[in-house]
Amino acid sequence: MSRVKMDVQLGPLHLQNPVLVASGTFGYGNEYADLVDLNRLGGIMVKGTTLNPRAGNPMPRMVETPAGCLNAIGLQNVGVEAFIREKLPFLRRYRCAVIVNIAADVREEFEQLAERLDGVEGVHALELNISCPNQARGGIEFGVDPEATYDVVSRVRKCTRLPLIVKLSPNVTDIQVTARSAVDGGADILSLVNTFVGIAIDARTRRFKLANITGGLSGPAIKPLALYAVWRVAQAVSVPIIGMGGIMNATDAVEFLLAGASAVAVGTANYINPRASIEVLEGIEQYLIEQGERDVKHIVGTVQRCEPESEF
Amino acid sequence: MSRVKMDVQLGPLHLQNPVLVASGTFGYGNEYADLVDLNRLGGIMVKGTTLNPRAGNPMPRMVETPAGCLNAIGLQNVGVEAFIREKLPFLRRYRCAVIVNIAADVREEFEQLAERLDGVEGVHALELNISCPNQARGGIEFGVDPEATYDVVSRVRKCTRLPLIVKLSPNVTDIQVTARSAVDGGADILSLVNTFVGIAIDARTRRFKLANITGGLSGPAIKPLALYAVWRVAQAVSVPIIGMGGIMNATDAVEFLLAGASAVAVGTANYINPRASIEVLEGIEQYLIEQGERDVKHIVGTVQRCEPESEF
Amino acid sequence: MRCADYAEVVANRPVATNQFEVEIHCPTIAQYAQPGQFVQLRVQSGYEPLFSRPFSVFRKHPERGDFSVVYLVRGTFTQMLARKQAGDRVFVVGPLGNRFTVAQPSEERVHVLVAGGVGAPPLYLLAEELIQAGVPGTNVVVINGARRHDLLVCQEHFAQLGVRSFAVTEDGSLGARGKVTDVLKRLYEDGGLAHHRWQIYTCGPTAMLEAVADFAKAYRLPCQVSMETLMPCGLGVCLGCAVRVRTADGFEYKRACVDGPIFEAMEVLWR
């Protein structure tokens, strides 16, 4: 497998390979440690972390949909202090990059989180989850509002020297606009997509299937939309992109690289097959060998138009 | 089956039942006439019609995705004159409502189409497809821009006395905004959703799978997103809604009714099973009987929160 | 020790109306699975349904490296599972979750196992363990309930263990007519058994678990319940399997897949 170069440099962040696991789908790594060799992963994006612990939403929190699932976990997490105290020491033992996904519903909390995590040993980057309800704006996502995006990113930028990843929401008319706002605010890297807002209804009981009513759609169903978002953003900005959304296997991952992502994150697939991320990694290497490529960087953004019918 | 009332009044438009077939998925009816009793349908939304005939996009035009498909047909159609001359006479022979889906890339063409079809015998309503590229705005969809939506709808409104349906694009940050613009512009009815923009890439050839690069996602994959859009719009406006997006069977259709749609349209499902629309119709009647309902109108928008965990 | 790998189906036979026992070759699970633990099974090659499904371990044969689960055909997944034959492959992750806890010395207690429908299998594994640990059959009481006699599972297995087992059906088509809690009450009131030594373990439909928990609470009896939720990951990361558990200052959400599926009945906030 060492026949191909797999390490990637995402702005200030170096990864031994371009395969990460997406926030909320791999816990804090320890849950998978006996099934997956964490040292082989490019990086682990840990569960969304808030300033204070959060209880999360009532059940039901998740529901299956055609080739996908809706989730409304409600950011249940132990809070940043417990994360540093109880979760981080375990992760420090591994070679892979640890990326802390931070979430908040007021801007100040984002700043406090960034300050708290800045310089903490074993934290390699921050991923700013701006797909959470912005209380100041009556609960609409920070991430769908260019100004709010710029503002919160630039505030956080001032609070940390860590590589700053901004995770974009796909629930917008033009993702190039929010992508630019994030970069203007100081994002080193963009990650996308987060989940698409949807609902599910039980016809028999005539009720919503989620206690929270709305949830975020993930899984294979969203792949064509996520690929489009990555491709669009790659046209608009020059910072590296971490692509995700419905990656179930290596072929899916390659599609994201071709569309313009410099790295990929495996999400929902981790639930279905704990070894999904490793299989994606091995599959990408295999693909590069078959394609006669020496370095994964060389295929990033190289997708071509399909054979055109010649004009008459 | 006559045990339940199925006819619905959508503003000025009366339908013998709430099951329509979506534009572009049932041609001009004649293609299905020997397999489906057209007289049983609530209505037929014919293929998108433009002022002049359109050749359409190069192949490939469609590709399968997980639980869905992307299409980029490029509005291939015979043009409004040929439609009136060659397609309409056949449709006039049937009881179901004939709704003409009109498309254009400049506002004036929308006006000319509306004028041309106004008062034409056998046309029961117009469906304004504003999900097409607006040339004046460099090719972005009319339907993602509230001003353009208001402007084009109010122009068309002045050109026709026919019931006016405006078909909303789901590719927006907040569909309530464009819904209100359409209603303010004079829409009698809103239909949603049109397809979600996406792409597909062939990892082996490293090319886009569609000649047009981007396509519109339809099918089961989008149902949770389409249901959400319908539910949101139902909160925002008081005009009736025709819901669609991934309806494959009667249960799916009922979910749209519960979410707030007064009628539904069957789309991609027509390809998979020519009789899908009839099965949806019969299934809704069956459902109403099982639920002890006498009239389909009574379940519209009646979805409830799911049993909450009582607060502690 | 846990495994996450493809495994071969050894047998897949009907055991009751709409219910089957599938035997799977997986030495790790056959050796390490404990009473109350479960496995995540996957037979679908695609995404219909998207997630794997959890099933409690019923029997273990460490010597030949096989284990089995009994399942009721409910929907898409279990219909696909029912079509699997010897030699077919399934993807298995497990053993997962915690186990029923048995206070030591176990001989000194009266173990009351209350099963509803396909809740019986994990309780059979527990009963087997208790007997093997030297608990006299007279101190292992099984109340095995179902809607109809043809939906009752594991009855003959319990019999073979020589435990005191009572069948209950809602229509009275086999054993006592009524609900498991009726029998539970009757047994309790008969007083034949030393109440202070009772330990209840229960698995079955949530409504039944709640009824048994209420009974245990009313009579101040220790009771462990096996909770059932959707289990997208089974590994503790998705948080889609939350169970509300009492805390000093209110409640917190615990994960049925790792903190459970077995909880102290007293701790659970039912709704």
Add this chain to the structure above:
Amino acid sequence: MRCADYAEVVANRPVATNQFEVEIHCPTIAQYAQPGQFVQLRVQSGYEPLFSRPFSVFRKHPERGDFSVVYLVRGTFTQMLARKQAGDRVFVVGPLGNRFTVAQPSEERVHVLVAGGVGAPPLYLLAEELIQAGVPGTNVVVINGARRHDLLVCQEHFAQLGVRSFAVTEDGSLGARGKVTDVLKRLYEDGGLAHHRWQIYTCGPTAMLEAVADFAKAYRLPCQVSMETLMPCGLGVCLGCAVRVRTADGFEYKRACVDGPIFEAMEVLWR
């Protein structure tokens, strides 16, 4: 007459490496299907894959109401189809599309049928019809090609019809070595056949169709090609099966499922 309904599989047997013939009971199709027409088949209960798949009618047995298609196992759908057994149900829509046109009186022409791989089945149905119509076997020439001998289908069926059939394989493992167009040229240059009466019909991989079309054009021979595209609906409404066809002032897109699959080779704009 067309049907859109569930139908029973009568048989599903291997006919070559990775190729099967599935026989389906559907009186409408068995009676009305014409050479070159196809059916849309659906075996998936869910949406993997989403669309039905088109297959050319191979044989018809109106008397017992059965028809069959020969299929090559390529991907998801054909893998599922290969698992179907006698008694299983499939969803069938058809017969669909146009047919090969045979100029009358057909006896006066030399019918040259050029098949590639699983392109042979519809040409067999055509050959059978020609023979039944009284065309002498000597005037029905079949050039049946494949990559290897084990991928060649319908060869024995053509033989039974008593037509002049030539097998061609790229590796020479059966019949002539090379491509169908090599044999086509040779036959033409041998001059044994009255060229002015040739009518070519061809079905197979698109690259082969184009090569045959080029040959026909070069020698000014009438040629009908069966075009292959994705066919989401098969009924003419989705416009996802467009074929570029010459018009006076350029080209227009026609639908392979309704206006085709058979087109005049001269009309098709290949790229």
